[in-house]
Amino acid sequence: MSDITPDIVSFNDPETLNTDDAWVTVIRKMDEAYADLVRTQVEVEEKNTQLEQAQSFSNSIKDAMNDVLIACDQRGVIESTNRALERLTGLSEAALVGRPFSEFLGEPCIEKFQQLSATLAQEPVRDCEVELISPNGHMPLSINCSPRFDHRGRLLGMVLVGRPLGELQRAYKELNEAHAELKLAQERLVQSEKMASLGRLVAGVAHELNNPISFVYGNMHALERYTERLTTYFDAVNGGHSREELRQMREQMRLDKIIRDLGSLVDGTKEGADRVKEIVDDLRQFSSTQETEKAPFDLVHVVKSALHWIIKESKTDTQVLQTLPERQWVLGHAGQIHQVLVNLVDNAVDAMQNSTQPVLTVEMVVKDATVHLTLRDNGPGISDSSLPRLFEPFFTTKPVGKGTGLGLSISYGIVSQHGGELGLANHPQGGAVAHMTLPAVNEEGEHA
Ligand SMILES: Nc1ncnc2c1ncn2[C@@H]1O[C@H](COP(=O)(O)OP(=O)(O)OP(=O)(O)O)[C@@H](O)[C@H]1O
Numbered sequence: 001m002s003d004i005t006p007d008i009v010s011f012n013d014p015e016t017l018n019t020d021d022a023w024v025t026v027i028r029k030m031d032e033a034y035a036d037l038v039r040t041q042v043e044v045e046e047k048n049t050q051l052e053q054a055q056s057f058s059n060s061i062k063d064a065m066n067d068v069l070i071a072c073d074q075r076g077v078i079e080s081t082n083r084a085l086e087r088l089t090g091l092s093e094a095a096l097v098g099r100p101f102s103e104f105l106g107e108p109c110i111e112k113f114q115q116l117s118a119t120l121a122q123e124p125v126r127d128c129e130v131e132l133i134s135p136n137g138h139m140p141l142s143i144n145c146s147p148r149f150d151h152r153g154r155l156l157g158m159v160l161v162g163r164p165l166g167e168l169q170r171a172y173k174e175l176n177e178a179h180a181e182l183k184l185a186q187e188r189l190v191q192s193e194k195m196a197s198l199g200r201l202v203a204g205v206a207h208e209l210n211n212p213i214s215f216v217y218g219n220m221h222a223l224e225r226y227t228e229r230l231t232t233y234f235d236a237v238n239g240g241h242s243r244e245e246l247r248q249m250r251e252q253m254r255l256d257k258i259i260r261d262l263g264s265l266v267d268g269t270k271e272g273a274d275r276v277k278e279i280v281d282d283l284r285q286f287s288s289t290q291e292t293e294k295a296p297f298d299l300v301h302v303v304k305s306a307l308h309w310i311i312k313e314s315k316t317d318t319q320v321l322q323t324l325p326e327r328q329w330v331l332g333h334a335g336q337i338h339q340v341l342v343n344l345v346d347n348a349v350d351a352m353q354n355s356t357q358p359v360l361t362v363e364m365v366v367k368d369a370t371v372h373l374t375l376r377d378n379g380p381g382i383s384d385s386s387l388p389r390l391f392e393p394f395f396t397t398k399p400v401g402k403g404t405g406l407g408l409s410i411s412y413g414i415v416s417q418h419g420g421e422l423g424l425a426n427h428p429q430g431g432a433v434a435h436m437t438l439p440a441v442n443e444e445g446e447h448a
């Protein structure tokens with residue numbers, strides 16, 4: 001453009017010269033104006049591109065949201081929304097814009113939404129549940145709502161962000177199911193460990209049952225023999241034998257002694273049967289799989305029972321030094337605490353299998369309403385590398401088939417659930433010492 005000059009130029013005529021100057025000036029100005037125009041055009045195009053990019057960026061964010069985003073005016077009329085609302089209502093943005101949001105709400109929520117819009121300027125709304133009408137029925141939506149102002153601070157309308165609760169509920173349901181499965185797996189694990197610990201008792205139990213049973217059998221044989229003799233004698237009485245014959249028979253068959261013995265035989269048999277019942281009751285109490293209510297029970301009895309069965313079954317000749325009160329009540333599940341003690345005693349006995357004189361020292365004291373029970377063995381103690389891992393599930397140093405490594409981890413959980421603590425450490429004078437605490441209660445189960 002700056003190259004353009006008039007076609008005819010006369011250099012001699014002053015008037016023409018002035019006119020020419022004026023032309024040149026005009027043309028130069030036009031030239032500059034045109035250049036400005038071109039520059040402005042380029043700038044406008046650049047701004048346009050930036051605007052488009054900003055718009056497509058904000059649209060992409062809006063559309064990527066799973067939550068519903070709605071901008072409404074002061075009356076609740078939709079001005080802009082995103083794909084999430086389009087998906088839920090089955091309507092395009094064009095069909096949604098210009099319609100009051102309350103049109104898409106279930107009847108009971110309309111009033112709630114109107115109240116919400118009225119108070120919005122004073123305070124934003126958090127987690128308000130409304131029902132959105134969707135082609136698949138009513139969909140619960142948890143909405144957060146904030147006021148929208150212009151640059152002078154005048155209320156323009158509101159911005160609503162809604163989270164479909166259906167998805168949240170599904171996520172919760174899945175979480176709950178996973179939790180329930182985990183709990184079930186844990187219960188099964190506890191149960192199988194309990195069965196394993198009961199399995200360890202079986203040999204001792206079989207031996208213990210053998211005594212009273214053989215005792216009962218012996219008595220029954222004697223009673224059988226006595227019954228035969230008494231039947232023979234009564235047959236003779238009924239058969240009309242003479243007094244003298246009957247007296248001789250009584251003497252030969254030592255019937256007087258039999259009659260004297262009968263009472264103690266029956267008592268002895270009953271005692272044997274009672275002992276069998278006691279043993280079965282003891283084990284049944286500790287093997288119950290039912291989740292009963294927590295109840296007060298005597299911890300001393302449970303400790304003695306675990307010691308009795310495990311030491312009896314073990315091949316080693318373990319000396320047990322006990323300092324136990326006569327009774328000590330704690331609250332919870334006797335069977336579970338029995339399982340803990342069976343494992344602790346079992347671990348101690350295993351640790352002392354190579355000790356020349358195995359000694360297990362068991363002490364129970366109550367301090368500040370807490371029962372402290374310690375079991376100290378004179379085995380080799382615990383290695384530094386094992387110490388931090390003792391309560392890990394499946395951590396074991398025992399050969400395959402001997403230990404599952406679940407004993408301590410399950411025991412830890414049980415003691416925690418009873419409001420106590422369980423620890424295992426090396427004793428300064430050698431061996432390992434297990435320390436268990438539980439809240440002390442009185443016989444009624446009330447905390448001291
Ligand atoms: N009194 C103890 N002395 C030395 N080490 C011990 C003692 N008690 C436990 N431990 C160590 O802790 C490990 C874990 O014990 P835990 O009772 O959890 O499992 P486990 O006895 O190996 O197997 P499970 O009890 O399942 O039969 C044992 O393998 C052992 O190495």
Ligand SMILES: [Mg+2]
Pocket residue numbers: 343346347403407408
């Ligand atoms: Mg164990």
